[in-house]
Amino acid sequence: MSERTPEEQLQRLRSSIDNIDAALVHMLAERFKATQQVGELKAEHRMPPSDPAREARQIERLRELAEAAHLDPEFAEKWFNFVVAEVIQHHTRIADEAAAE
Numbered sequence: 001m002s003e004r005t006p007e008e009q010l011q012r013l014r015s016s017i018d019n020i021d022a023a024l025v026h027m028l029a030e031r032f033k034a035t036q037q038v039g040e041l042k043a044e045h046r047m048p049p050s051d052p053a054r055e056a057r058q059i060e061r062l063r064e065l066a067e068a069a070h071l072d073p074e075f076a077e078k079w080f081n082f083v084v085a086e087v088i089q090h091h092t093r094i095a096d097e098a099a100a101e
C-alpha cells in the first residue's frame with residue numbers, strides 16, 4: 001500500500017532507522033566480544049593494550065571505505081577513535097587485573 005501522509009512516511013523511515021540501530025548495537029557487541037579476547041591474549045603475553053600502528057592502518061582503510069560509501073571520512077575516523085578509546089580502557093583494566101593476580 002502506498003504512503004499517503006507525512007506521518008506514514010515518517011513512521012516507515014523511523015522503522016528503518018530502528019532496524020539499523022539494532023544492527024549497529026549487535027555488531028558493536030560482537031566487536032567488543034572479539035576485542036575482549038584480544039585484551040585477554042595481550043594481558044597473558046604482557047603485550048601493550050594499544051597498537052598505534054594497527055590503528056593507523058585501520059583508520060586509513062576505514063576512511064577509504066567511508067569515501068566509497070559517501071560517508072564523511074572525518075566522521076568515520078571520529079567514530080573509530082571513540083570505540084578504540086573504550087577498547088583500550090578495557091584492555092588496560094584486564095592487564096591491571098592480570099598483574100594483580
Ligand SMILES: C=C(O[C@@H]1C=C(C(=O)O)C=C[C@H]1O)C(=O)O
Pocket residue numbers: 035038049050051052054055058083084087088
Ligand atoms: C584490538 C586491538 O587492540 C587495540 C584496539 C583496536 C581496535 O579496537 O580495533 C586496535 C588496535 C589496538 O590499539 C588490537 O591490537 O587488535
